[in-house]
Amino acid sequence: MKTAILIPARYASTRYPGKPLVELTQPDGTKKSLIQMSWDCAQKVKTDCTVHVLTDDDRIADHARSFGADVIMTSSDCENGTERCAEAAPQIDADLIVNLQGDAPLTPPWFIDDLIDAMAKDADAMVATPVLRCDAQTYAHFIQDRSEGRVGGTTAVFNNRGHGLYFSKEVIPFIDPGKVPDPIPVFHHVGVYAYRPAALKQYTTWPTGTLEAREGLEQLRFLENGHTVACVEVDGRGHVFWELNNPADVDRIETALKENPQ
Template sequence: MKTAILIPARYASTRYPGKPLAALRQADGTTKTLIQMTWEAATQVPGDHAIHVCTDDDRIREAAEGFGASVLMTSSVARNGTERCAEALAQIEADLVVNLQGDAPLTPPWFLTALIERMQQDSVAQVATPVLRCDRKTYDMFVEDRRAGRVGGTTAVFDRNLHGLYFSKEVIPYIAPGKVPDPIPVFHHVGVYAYRPAALQAYMTWPEGVLEAREGLEQLRFLENGTPLACVEVDARGRVFWELNNPEDIPRIEAVLGGA
């Protein structure tokens, strides 16, 4: 199966303009941009996979080419990473497309491997995405963000067959304060996707969904059009996982990197 790992990145983010070029301090005191760290995470995935940064912005293109990445230019009308990946698909040959969004430098390589293996083993699945059970620290960060009015990470609920039921920027399912059980029944949605080419092509024919627009979550377009998402539960193996959603996330990620 010919697999391409695409890293969609845009400069004109509403919540965090220029986010892919945000500099994060490393353990050795140097800095790297978010897009470089995400690209380096993609290179750690075992296997012979093509890796491309997909963007519409020359500043991101120049930065990516500067650290040796292949870049596919896409249009400025792409509203999310899935649409950007769908546009890039026309420029490559692939049996499977993995979308590693450009704001997730802490994504372990085995998360992507788990998606690729799921799609190789399940010929029916059209889209797959990882989910990670929250530990207490991650759950508290979710609650802290919502209390502060910040739109942070995404949570997921799914059925007993691991088919996604809903994804939200709210913390779901609801847990009453002071009654957090162990294990915590909240799953962090990891913003990585694996698609069959046909699923990407179909996505582009559908209008933006009502729930997708309300939540600002691209994956809901699949659910709103009856295409199930296979959720793949992954294990962080003791590593901290968090995306860079807001400027306030920089110190969180730098603390993990040892550069704080």
């Protein structure tokens, strides 16, 4: 199965303009941009894949080429990363396309391998995405963000077959603060997607859905149109996972990098 990893990146982020070019301090004290960290993650995936950065911004394109990335320029009309992947897909020879969003530098490469494996084992699955059970620290980050009025990470709920029921910027399902169970029944949605090319093509024929617009979550367009999104549970192996959604996340991510240099 020919697989391509696409890293969509845009400069005009609503909550954090210029986010792909934000530099994070590495464990050795050097600086590395968010988009380069995503590129490095893709290079560590065990599955044989081609890797491409997708952008409509010359600043991002020039920077990506400076560290050796292959860049595909896309339209500024793309509303989200899935649309950007759909636009680039006809230029790529692949049976499976993985969307590795450029705002999750703590994404372990085995999350991507697990996602690819799940798609290889289920020929009927058209779209899949990883979910990670929250540990106490991640759950606390979610609760802190919401209490302070920040829009942060995304949570997912799914049925007994692993099919997504809903994705939200709110923390779902609700848990009584005085009765938080162990393990915590909240799953952090990891911003990676695997699509068959046919699913991407279909995605662009649907208008933006009401729930997608309210939540700002591109995957809801599949659910709103009756399309199954398979949720693949992954193992963090003791690593903290968090995305860079707001400037406040920089310290969280740099702390996690120090704690887990590998």
